[in-house]
Amino acid sequence: MKLQTKDMLRIALFSALIVLCTYISIPAAVPFTMQTFAVFLALAVLGGKNGSIAIVVYILLGAVGLPVFAGGKGGIFALIGPTGGYLTGFILMGLCFRLITNRLGTGTLPIVLALLAGLLLCYAYGTVWFVMLYVRAAKPITLGAALGMCVLPFLLPDALKLTLAMVLAKRLKPLVK
Numbered sequence: 742m743k744l745q746t747k748d749m750l751r752i753a754l755f756s757a758l759i760v761l762c763t764y765i766s767i768p769a770a771v772p773f774t775m776q777t778f779a780v781f782l783a784l785a786v787l788g789g790k791n792g793s794i795a796i797v798v799y800i801l802l803g804a805v806g807l808p809v810f811a812g813g814k815g816g817i818f819a820l821i822g823p824t825g826g827y828l829t830g831f832i833l834m835g836l837c838f839r840l841i842t843n844r845l846g847t848g849t850l851p852i853v854l855a856l857l858a859g860l861l862l863c864y865a866y867g868t869v870w871f872v873m874l875y876v877r878a879a880k881p882i883t884l885g886a887a888l889g890m891c892v893l894p895f896l897l898p899d900a901l902k903l904t905l906a907m908v909l910a911k912r913l914k915p916l917v918k
Contacts, residue, residue, distance in 0.1 A: 748791055751917060755783040755795040756802065760809045769894075772811035772824070777899055780831050781856050781906035786913050788847065789839025789855075796835045800828060826870020827891070833866055834859030849907070856903055864892045 744752070762775035784792035799809065800820070808815040810828060820828060837859040838852075845851035868887050875882040 742790075744791075744794075751787055752791050752795045752798060755779070755787055755792070756798040759783065759795065759799040760802065763809060763811055764813075766811050768812065773895070773898060774811050775902065776811070776831075777860070777895075778902035778906055780834060781903050782910060782913075784835060784838045784856065784859070785852055785906055785910035786917055789835065789842050793832065793835030793839055796831045800832060803828070823871050823874050824867070827863060827867030830863030830866040830870075834863045837862050849911075852910075853903070853907060856906075860899060860903070864895075868892060 759776050759779040762779035765775040767773040780792075780796055783795045786792070787795060803809045803815045804817055804820055806816045810819045811824070819825065834856075838855040841855035841858055842851055845854070868884070868891050871891050872882055872884060872887045875887070
């Protein structure tokens with residue numbers, strides 16, 4: 742896979758945008774941040790391949806210890822903690838997006854469907870991760886309780902973030918190319 746300099750610049754800019762949007766945060770068990778918005782925007786503007794690379798760069802920045810995750814966290818322990826499944830789920834979101842848009846095209850409807858499918862995959866993966874960590878810590882939690890903490894409060898905000906990302910993507914795509 743060979744990337745041109747302009748692609749690397751776009752990837753770096755969108756990785757930085759994800760970092761910046763992470764700092765727009767409301768603390769909670771699973772914090773409310775704008776990073777999901779930035780992930781949506783990166784995928785919608787850059788496409789599946791470069792958008793996914795931007796997400797991986799963001800995750801790697803955090804993995805090496807930079808404070809790029811919610812609450813200024815960084816390091817491998819942030820990735821293996823309770824919200825680590827949602828963070829690494831962003832990578833799955835990117836891969837899902839790429840798979841769907843490669844099959845259905847890059848029109849508005851396929852992009853929205855791909856982002857929604859990716860978000861559902863991220864929710865599922867992150868919630869299973871969250872439940873497994875609670876069970877390992879000898880703190881039983883039901884799937885319903887985990888969904889109530891980690892998914893249900895985010896449905897409306899994430900729908901709004903996706904809508905905002907699609908509106909901005911339509912305006913940014915021509916400028917980024």
